Amino acid sequence: xxxxxxxxxxxxxxxxxxxxxxxxxxxxxxxxxxxxxxxxxxxxxxxxxxxxxxxxxxxxxxxxxxxxxxxxxxxxxxxxxxxxxxxxxxxxxxxxxxxxxxxxxxxxxxxxxxxxxxxxxxxxxxxxxxxxxxxxxxxxxxxxxxxxxxxxxxxxxxxxxxxxxxxxxxxxxxxxxxxxxxxxxxxxxxxxxxxxxxxxxxxxxxxxxxxxxxxxxxxxxxxxxxxxxxxxxxxxxxxxxxxxxxxxxxxxxxxxxxxxxxxxxxxxxxxxxxxxxxxxxxxxxxxxxxxxxxxxxxxxxxxxxxxxxxxxxxxxxxxxxxxxxxxxxxxxxxxxxxxxxxxxxxxxxxxxxxxxxxxxxxxxxxxxxxxxxxxxxxxxxxxxxxxxxxxxxxxxxxxxxxxxxxxxxxxxxxxxxxxxxxxxxxxxxxxxxxxxxxxxxxxxxxxxxxxxxxxxxxxxxxxxxxxxxxxxxxxxxxxxxxxxxxxxxxxxxxxxxxxxxxxxxxxxxxxxxxxxxxxxxxx
Amino acid sequence: xxxxxxxxxxxxxxxxxxxxxxxxxxxxxxxxxxxxxxxxxxxxxxxxxxxxxxxxxxxxxxxxxxxxxxxxxxxxxxxxxxxxxxxxxxxxxxxxxxxxxxxxxxxxxxxxxxxxxxxxxxxxxxxxxxxxxxxxxxxxxxxxxxxxxxxxxxxxxxxxxxxxxxxxxxxxxxxxxxxxxxxxxxxxxxxxxxxxxxxxxxxxxxxxxxxxxxxxxxxxxxxxxxxxxxxxxxxxxxxxxxxxxxxxxxxxxxxxxxxxxxxxxxxxxxxxxxxxxxxxxxxxxxxxxxxxxxxxxxxxxxxxxxxxxxxxxxxxxxxxxxxxxxxxxxxxxxxxxxxxxxxxxxxxxxxxxxxxxxxxxxxxxxxxxxxxxxx
Numbered sequence: 001x002x003x004x005x006x007x008x009x010x011x012x013x014x015x016x017x018x019x020x021x022x023x024x025x026x027x028x029x030x031x032x033x034x035x036x037x038x039x040x041x042x043x044x045x046x047x048x049x050x051x052x053x054x055x056x057x058x059x060x061x062x063x064x065x066x067x068x069x070x071x072x073x074x075x076x077x078x079x080x081x082x083x084x085x086x087x088x089x090x091x092x093x094x095x096x097x098x099x100x101x102x103x104x105x106x107x108x109x110x111x112x113x114x115x116x117x118x119x120x121x122x123x124x125x126x127x128x129x130x131x132x133x134x135x136x137x138x139x140x141x142x143x144x145x146x147x148x149x150x151x152x153x154x155x156x157x158x159x160x161x162x163x164x165x166x167x168x169x170x171x172x173x174x175x176x177x178x179x180x181x182x183x184x185x186x187x188x189x190x191x192x193x194x195x196x197x198x199x200x201x202x203x204x205x206x207x208x209x210x211x212x213x214x215x216x217x218x219x220x221x222x223x224x225x226x227x228x229x230x231x232x233x234x235x236x237x238x239x240x241x242x243x244x245x246x247x248x249x250x251x252x253x254x255x256x257x258x259x260x261x262x263x264x265x266x267x268x269x270x271x272x273x274x275x276x277x278x279x280x281x282x283x284x285x286x287x288x289x290x291x292x293x294x295x296x297x298x299x300x301x302x303x304x305x306x307x308x309x310x311x312x313x314x315x316x317x318x319x320x321x322x323x324x325x326x327x328x329x330x331x332x333x334x335x336x337x338x339x340x341x342x343x344x345x346x347x348x349x350x351x352x353x354x355x356x357x358x359x360x361x362x363x364x365x366x367x368x369x370x371x372x373x374x375x376x377x378x379x380x381x382x383x384x385x386x387x388x389x390x391x392x393x394x395x396x397x398x399x400x401x402x403x404x405x406x407x408x409x410x411x412x413x414x415x416x417x418x419x420x421x422x423x424x425x426x427x428x429x430x431x432x433x434x435x436x437x438x439x440x441x442x443x444x445x446x447x448x449x450x451x452x453x454x455x456x457x458x459x460x461x462x463x464x465x466x467x468x469x470x471x472x473x474x475x476x477x478x479x480x481x482x483x484x485x486x487x488x489x490x491x492x493x494x495x496x497x498x499x500x501x502x503x504x505x506x507x508x509x510x511x512x513x514x515x516x517x518x519x520x521x522x523x
Numbered sequence: 524x525x526x527x528x529x530x531x532x533x534x535x536x537x538x539x540x541x542x543x544x545x546x547x548x549x550x551x552x553x554x555x556x557x558x559x560x561x562x563x564x565x566x567x568x569x570x571x572x573x574x575x576x577x578x579x580x581x582x583x584x585x586x587x588x589x590x591x592x593x594x595x596x597x598x599x600x601x602x603x604x605x606x607x608x609x610x611x612x613x614x615x616x617x618x619x620x621x622x623x624x625x626x627x628x629x630x631x632x633x634x635x636x637x638x639x640x641x642x643x644x645x646x647x648x649x650x651x652x653x654x655x656x657x658x659x660x661x662x663x664x665x666x667x668x669x670x671x672x673x674x675x676x677x678x679x680x681x682x683x684x685x686x687x688x689x690x691x692x693x694x695x696x697x698x699x700x701x702x703x704x705x706x707x708x709x710x711x712x713x714x715x716x717x718x719x720x721x722x723x724x725x726x727x728x729x730x731x732x733x734x735x736x737x738x739x740x741x742x743x744x745x746x747x748x749x750x751x752x753x754x755x756x757x758x759x760x761x762x763x764x765x766x767x768x769x770x771x772x773x774x775x776x777x778x779x780x781x782x783x784x785x786x787x788x789x790x791x792x793x794x795x796x797x798x799x800x801x802x803x804x805x806x807x808x809x810x811x812x813x814x815x816x817x818x819x820x821x822x823x824x825x826x827x828x829x830x831x832x833x834x835x836x837x838x839x840x841x842x843x844x845x846x847x848x849x850x851x852x853x854x855x856x857x858x859x860x861x862x863x864x865x866x867x868x869x870x871x872x873x874x875x876x877x878x879x880x881x882x883x884x885x886x887x888x889x890x891x892x893x894x895x896x897x898x
Contacts, residue, residue, distance in 0.1 A: 337789050451632050454793045455644050465663035466655045479665035
């Protein structure tokens with residue numbers, strides 16, 4: 001047995017020596033035809049050498065003079081870091097141990113923080129394209145992947161859309177690593193799971209599935225993972241792509257996936273037992289399951305006292321109804337049921353409509369269209385001019401429209417109420433949905449009066465009752481509620497009264513807070 | 524996914540029962556209008572007993588649908604025939620209600636619109652909801668009913684305050700026999716009381732069904748009672764039945780300060796319309812579910828879509844409003860049979876069988892004990 005082992009050792013040593021000798025004779029030109037190492041190098045060169053931004057930096061290891069090559073994408077890698085922590089130590093390194101070249105270098109020479117080895121071509125290729133450095137060593141079948149990111153990134157800035165008076169002021173950026181760090185910093189729980197997937201055949205975008213182990217229901221996590229894994233698309237450029245591909249139904253105007261640019265909102269969702277999805281190069285996180293009630297919540301609701309929050313939520317609720325129904329109500333009252341108005345108002349409406357050239361419904365549609373036009377134009381115009389344009393455009397259009405007999409004064413008030421109400425809705429998707437649904441409601445009202453309006457409202461409610469997000473009914477907790485779930489709905493209860501997480505997500509651990517001890521808060 | 528199980532908590536009956544009963548109070552008021560408030564009280568009391576009977580029967584067969592429990596109780600052939608009868612009954616009632624609601628809408632709100640237009644709109648909504656199953660329907664009712672009830676109650680209270688509540692104590696000229704006859708008529712128009720039985724097999728926590736049924740009847744009683752009280756206090760006994768739409772006629776007399784005259788009925792109609800549409804959708808669901816239980820291989824969605832054309836044809840059959848009233852009067856008899864008679868017989872059979880089974884088990888246990896050698 002001893003003799004056999006010795007023969008085997010000798011054979012291995014001879015093979016390595018021969019490989020080194022051959023490499024020295026041929027030089028490191030990437031055209032080796034023997035062994036795995038050659039295949040890896042050839043493939044990388046063949047696929048990437050035509051791209052001018054891919055750098056192939058050749059050098060030799062210090063003591064042994066062995067050929068090596070660093071492959072990286074220019075602009076995505078920190079070059080100084082690469083020189084200091086990778087190339088310089090390698091050039092100055094002592095001779096590597098036989099047979100364990102890659103592992104040995106990783107352990108002894110390279111001082112970068114995140115290093116690993118791989119024998120897979122896909123992983124090596126993906127790493128170069130993802131902004132990592134891949135080291136190819138002569139005669140070594142494995143490649144060393146070094147992470148030294150150097151791409152220019154936007155830092156952590158204030159939220160651009162979900163502005164809040166109270167609460168943290170940071171928001172997600174386009175870097176997935178930064179974004180997961182923002183979450184990890186807030187949630188120091190060992191159960192926080194961040195699982196990465198790569199989606200997009202060509203963009204190879206990193207997507208992180210995040211949940212709180214032991215809190216989130218495994219069925220929701222499983223469902224989220226299943227929906228992500230079934231995506232097979234060329235490219236994912238933003239979380240919006242993922243949102244559209246994993247939502248429960250493509251035909252509903254209501255969003256069944258929530259989005260947020262705020263890490264605190266995501267963490268709050270994770271604590272409730274939801275699942276978050278972050279996408280590299282996207283500053284918006286996705287949170288599932290979504291509920292209809294969640295669309296009325298603003299980020300600062302969690303940080304403010306219960307009374308003002310409750311009041312504001314009632315205002316938002318009324319505002320969304322006002323944005324949806326005010327033009328339709330006007331159409332219904334002006335054309336079908338004038339008796340619904342106080343007598344003096346009915347007279348005023350009739351008077352103001354006297355010189356108007358169009359029927360009420362057409363007037364309402366035109367006014368609504370003008371509003372959308374102004375809004376869209378003010379978004380496109382550079383921001384210093386945008387607001388002025390909006391105000392001036394609105395005033396001029398309104399004033400001249402009334403004088404020209406296109407609109408009545410009452411219609412201008414109706415449209416102003418609609419606009420203000422729609423902008424007071426805290427979430428952008430809900431605001432969009434409300435404006436979108438206002439059109440069919442108005443058309444139904446034009447044809448069937450108040451009956452049409454009620455009918456379309458009931459149809460919208462029916463759609464909401466049917467809708468689900470990742471298996472959770474969209475209307476929870478408004479139907480089949482438990483008292484506990486109603487504590488954070490339109491009226492918000494004091495935080496001290498919260499005991500459990502929302503039951504409709506079926507969390508694994510339901511207890512969220514234990515009762516405050518008696519007398520603790522009384523000095 | 525675990526949430527998609529198409530089951531509803533038993534407490535859903537708290538609102539499902541009022542939804543199947545409260546709208547439109549016209550039928551009840553017409554029945555009670557001649558008999559006075561006493562006939563409503565007695566009739567509603569009978570209906571409560573009927574609802575509790577249905578609830579108790581549903582609790583006894585928690586995992587069986589209506590067709591299943593009827594087959595268990597009455598045997599397979601008779602059970603199947605009875606279940607088919609139920610389906611036909613719900614279909615006829617739903618068709619009548621669809622036409623009635625549409626007639627009310629076109630009569631009071633849209634005089635120039637053909638009656639088929641609101642019918643089609645309402646039917647489309649009911650089919651959409653029914654095709655998605657029992658749970659979304661119940662969820663929808665939960666959200667809609669409070670709005671409808673709030674409007675109905677508000678106007679009822681205003682109407683009672685404006686009327687003469689002493690009229691509620693009036694008795695009809697025919698005396699007590701007339702009261703009894705009208706009581707039976709009141710009970711005969713409340714076919715929604717069979718809801719616990721119709722949705723049997725879909726409830727979570729079936730032990731709560733009777734209590735939830737009673738709660739639902741209490742809510743329905745308050746809403747319906749206040750509507751009847753409003754009309755009777757305004758028009759008195761017999762006066763109410765002179766109107767096609769007695770409740771609406773009452774609300775038309777409510778004039779709010781500063782408003783144009785006689786138009787608050789539109790708001791009332793909107794509220795009542797919600798309840799009417801909800802009731803129709805529930806009746807349609809019941810017919811669909813019963814048929815689907817008879818032919819389980821066909822999906823509920825298919826049945827929901829397939830039932831729409833025959834129901835529409837049935838609803839278009841009555842040539843004018845008077846024939847609608849006649850059909851309503853005829854529907855009282857099957858209501859008594861399907862909503863009171865069969866559940867009562869079924870409950871009796873079920874309890875007799877379980878008692879006999881207990882007695883058999885006791886006798887077997889006794890026989891086993893007697894064979895055992897003394898220790």
